[in-house]
Amino acid sequence: MNNTSLTNAERKIMEIIWKHKELSNIEITNIADEDTSWSRHTVKTYTNSLTEKGMLGVNQISQRKIKYYAIVSKEKYLASATGNHLRKNYKKLSYMVAGLINNEQVSDEEIRELQQLIRDYKENMDA
Numbered sequence: 001m002n003n004t005s006l007t008n009a010e011r012k013i014m015e016i017i018w019k020h021k022e023l024s025n026i027e028i029t030n031i032a033d034e035d036t037s038w039s040r041h042t043v044k045t046y047t048n049s050l051t052e053k054g055m056l057g058v059n060q061i062s063q064r065k066i067k068y069y070a071i072v073s074k075e076k077y078l079a080s081a082t083g084n085h086l087r088k089n090y091k092k093l094s095y096m097v098a099g100l101i102n103n104e105q106v107s108d109e110e111i112r113e114l115q116q117l118i119r120d121y122k123e124n125m126d127a
Contacts, residue, residue: 004053004072004080012036013046014055014070014077022059022069 006014016031017023023031029043047068050056055077059067090096097114100106 004055004077006050006053006055006077009038010046010050010053010055013043013050014074017056017068017070018074022067024061024065024067028068 012032012035013028016028020027020031025040025043025047028047029038029040032038032043047056051058051068055070055072056068057071059069061067090099
């Protein structure tokens with residue numbers, strides 16, 4: 001999943017699928033209709049685009065019924081998107097972390113979690 005960027009609409013479709021696991025275009029349209037006025041055709045355009053990007057898989061239920069499921073987990077997508085953002089906007093990871101820490105109140109617990117992540121990463125690198 002290299003450099004897969006999603007439009008806001010595609011992200012909304014993915015959020016729906018991540019939450020509900022496997023849905024048809026009609027089901028996606030009904031769920032999305034709570035916040036949008038998308039037609040089934042509009043949703044089909046987005047699901048086709050997401051399938052081409054490798055984000056969605058297709059489960060052929062019958063000749064006329066298709067259900068879509070996420071190939072890429074939300075966690076994996078967010079990690080990739082964060083990495084892409086980091087590469088575009090910061091020269092180093094340390095600059096990004098410093099920027100976040102300087103602009104947010106960071107709890108002692110969050111600092112311990114970051115330290116544990118660094119320790120775990122180092123252990124995996126040495127293994």
